[in-house]
Amino acid sequence: MQQVQRLAVIGVGLIGGSFALKLKQLGLVNEVVGCGRNSTNLNKALELGVIDIAYTDPTLAVAGADLVVLAVPLGSIAPIYQQIAPFLAPDAVVTDVGSAKASVIAEIAGLLGECPAQFVPGHPIAGREQSGVEAADSELYQRHRVILTPLSHTNEAAIAWVHALWQAVGAQVSSMSATYHDEVFAATSHLPHLLAFALVDMLNEHPELGNVFQYTAGGFRDFTRIASSDASMWRDIALQNHSAILKWLDAYQAELAKLAQLLQTQNGAALQQLFATAKAARDAHIVNRTS
């Protein structure tokens, strides 16, 4: 596989840091340039050996890089792409790690006139409660999925290279359209996050019930774990993928209306059927993976 000569990681945290760390371990990268606004964090990344060179200015960081990973918050991907574009080497491949894809692609196309053929949109499905470069872990991507959502005009060699690199760090890589990606993740990730935030928000200091959290146990803790996710990250996701999320939120509200109807009519048989089908589906498909 083609080694990365100079990898520029824009946004050195858990996601970008873990990718760089594993490529280094595998000898698949010659030099890692890290870029971030926070120099304390960059010094930490240098100390930990995640990066070799640090910049706070992305236009300097990408100079001479053959691979650029945009591991910044969703709302900053396109603006930073616009900022670095004039400084990229002509053959440099750019990829990102945003959890919504169609909006990022459209925003980049809007700012740059068209979506560059050298840009391979990506989304690693790996996150942890801890974030920041201190949490970077060369094994983060083992047995995790990475989704690529290239466009029809995306450079084939660029796609293949990004695909191979993610595979090398341990990920199982799939490709799909940005639209399908956004629907799937609206339904399976973005919607559940909103549902968990909404439940905790509703119950928090409820005037009628008082502090009900004291009576909760493991079921509630697991159900709401994702409500401890970063608020500004989820604001960005909610805004960027709002139309797909609204569609699935709407479908879910219809599902709840059906459930309310079954409760109102005390239809025990239909309730049991619904629960049993859900349980069977989950037991069949959701392995109790440890991550």
Place this chain on the structure above:
Amino acid sequence: MQQVQRLAVIGVGLIGGSFALKLKQLGLVNEVVGCGRNSTNLNKALELGVIDIAYTDPTLAVAGADLVVLAVPLGSIAPIYQQIAPFLAPDAVVTDVGSAKASVIAEIAGLLGECPAQFVPGHPIAGREQSGVEAADSELYQRHRVILTPLSHTNEAAIAWVHALWQAVGAQVSSMSATYHDEVFAATSHLPHLLAFALVDMLNEHPELGNVFQYTAGGFRDFTRIASSDASMWRDIALQNHSAILKWLDAYQAELAKLAQLLQTQNGAALQQLFATAKAARDAHIVNRTS
């Protein structure tokens, strides 16, 4: 503390079995009678030393017992109480472990003419994915809550004894009204279970998305863990506590409508505020307990 001379556990599974096992370990019970419909399970309980004597007929099992624990499915508590009532020793104390309380109390009062003063309604907040007597664990109740919902005419000595026994097996015991209990658990346990079942049901073999479960990760796994719960148990809970559940489902639907409105208007500031408040509340109140 007053020792139990003869404990009758009607329904020998995880909940009743763990209670009996710990009382034995502490020397707080002289003899444990187990009762169930399945003799294979009763033999297993005898082998494991959870019970000393086994009956399949509850009227025989309660003879001479000073404490009876009804650890049967929610829908069977009142009918079994009616069945055993003529065979109970006059001073025998009866308690149950049902996760809805007002309906059970009303049903017992309906079948027996009034709710007996010797009946102490209870609800241990401890469950595991495993069930059955094989899963019985003397440490199950350590650091778990048990809620008692006595009535105004419930015998004070009976309440104090049941309270002390649950405390002895490691639980943190609180008392509250059955109505408040049912509201709290409708909001914090029954509603989340229905939400998880509904999400898995909606996404299961969705005609538009196909098998989306393959793209899910740890967040979805934890959010839907409770959708792997027993379907008939949750049918019973949904039916028995349907009015409180409907009330909180309704409040939740209003919360989702508010969220949909924020998405529609792309109100990033309000979305971030809602997420941040929920995150702060969860981080403050929901400890990452291991059970």
